[in-house]
Amino acid sequence: MHASDTVDEQLELAADLPPWEKLASKARALKVMEEANKIIEDFPTWEYWVFFLLFMTEFFLAVYVSINLLK
Numbered sequence: 001m002h003a004s005d006t007v008d009e010q011l012e013l014a015a016d017l018p019p020w021e022k023l024a025s026k027a028r029a030l031k032v033m034e035e036a037n038k039i040i041e042d043f044p045t046w047e048y049w050v051f052f053l054l055f056m057t058e059f060f061l062a063v064y065v066s067i068n069l070l071k
Contacts, residue, residue: 006033 006029017025 009029
C-alpha cells in the first residue's frame with residue numbers, strides 16, 4: 001500500500017477478500033490517511049516562512065555590510 005492510495009481504492013482492491021481482510025484493509029487505508037493528515041498539520045505555516053525569509057535577509061545584509069566594512 002502506498003501513501004497516495006485512497007480509502008476507496010483500497011476498498012476496491014479488497015472487494016473479493018473475506019470480511020476480516022476487508023476490515024484490515026480499510027483499517028490500513030485509514031491509518032495511512034491519518035498519517036498523511038498529521039504530516040500536513042505539522043507542516044510549517046506561512047508565518048514561519050515569512051519569519052525565516054526576513055531573518056535570512058537580515059543575516060545576509062549583516063554579512064554583506066561586515067565584509068564591506070573590512071575592506
